Amino acid sequence: MSKPKVFVTRKWPASVEAKLKALYDVTLNEDDRPLSADEFKSALQNYDAVCPTVCDSFPADVINVDNKRCKILGNFGVGYNHIDINAAKAQGLVVSNTPGVLTHSTADIAMTLLLMSARRGAEGDRLVRAKQWQGWCPTHMLSSDVTGATLGLIGFGRIAQAMARKAHHGFGMKIVYFKPSPADEYVTDDLNATRCESIEELLQIADYVSLHCPGGEATRHLINADMLNLMKPSAHLINTARGDVVDSAALIEALKNKRIAGAGLDVYEGEPNVHEGFLTLDNVSLLPHLGSATLGTRTAMGEKVLANLAAFFAGDHLPDRVV
Incomplete structure (x- = not known):
């Protein structure tokens, strides 16, 4: 059975990226560059899961892209106001976040x-x-x-x-x-x-x-x-x-x-x-948005995303489901 395809929008701590590579057919943002709305749309069309961060905008026009393959947004962060939650819910797109560790x-x-x-x-x-x-x-x-x-x-x-x-x-x-x-x-x-x-x-x-x-x-x-x-x-x-x-x-x-x-x-x-x-x-x-910027915290946030993805692909209850 093939591994689920996962797209990660920004660079994550190395230990978490290594686990992603072991578990999934993952595409990482090796250059850590900000991505465009068109790139987000393409990711939604070509991957089973997309993992955005709080600096990535997912408004309704992105979420409503045609021929969507993605079933879950595994958000790297607690806040999710960068995601149109109503649009995600209407599309049956699951959204999770990473509370409690930052x-x-x-x-x-x-x-x-x-x-x-x-x-x-x-x-x-x-x-x-x-x-x-x-x-x-x-x-x-x-x-x-x-x-x-x-x-x-x-x-x-x-x-x-x-x-x-x-x-x-x-x-x-x-x-x-x-x-x-x-x-x-x-x-x-x-x-x-x-x-x-x-x-x-x-x-x-x-x-x-x-x-x-x-x-x-x-x-x-x-x-x-x-x-x-x-x-x-x-x-x-x-x-x-x-x-x-x-x-x-x-x-x-x-x-x-x-x-x-x-x-x-x-x-x-x-x-x-x-x-x-x-x-x-x-x-x-x-300060340049340093709130959660310790290695321990960002690693724990990544581990939270991994737990949510694992639960989703196993058909289990997500520990941090938003919608």
Whole structure:
């Protein structure tokens, strides 16, 4: 019996690619180059499974391609707003993802950005590299305290809770959060966390606001000019969720006019393109979507995809089925 044909859209950790080669008739992206919509359509027509990542767009016009052979999209990532789920469901195309294995690495990046923004880390690095530092001075590059400050989390899933534990137990931060329904008591008791009745309430009291909500139309530009105007002038915004949750133009204006003190971003609208306005600002720290970028985490994500593919081809229940 021939092996199922599998197409992988980007380069994965070597150990996972080796397992793919052993198990399937696999085509890898050896050059790790971004692929076009036409290439995605061709993959759907010629392979039993296609494994995209969060940087690959699978809208309805791609998914609805004629003469489709593919039966499963084994997504390499937790988020799946780059896939038109309704179109996939209508076409009977199974979609899986990789939850649970990137919690701490992404929470670590959120804390990294919080600290960078609070303590002006990126600005200081640029100053030293440009040989413009004139030496220690009592009033040079004064920044914001983190210990004891209030961290507001919009969304309170696994990653947000992991960040809250690091912030509360490690830095003594006070935790407030917003989600439509209260979190489990054992979680909030451990963190002494308080639920806000609305995002607006959270924005007004938090010293640091960290976004942990999914992307998509429901949350597009959730953080806009009106929301930014509710934040303290001394507050910082951290985004490791999805770029389209934040209105980039509004955030740039808020940072430029010192409406808020700073921001730390790991994700962007239309990435890998980054709004030019961010590049001229000293009070924003920018990372290239590093949330899950540890070897251990990316390997675990690949193993999750392998488990979903194995279950699908065996006719078993998928551990991480989206649709």
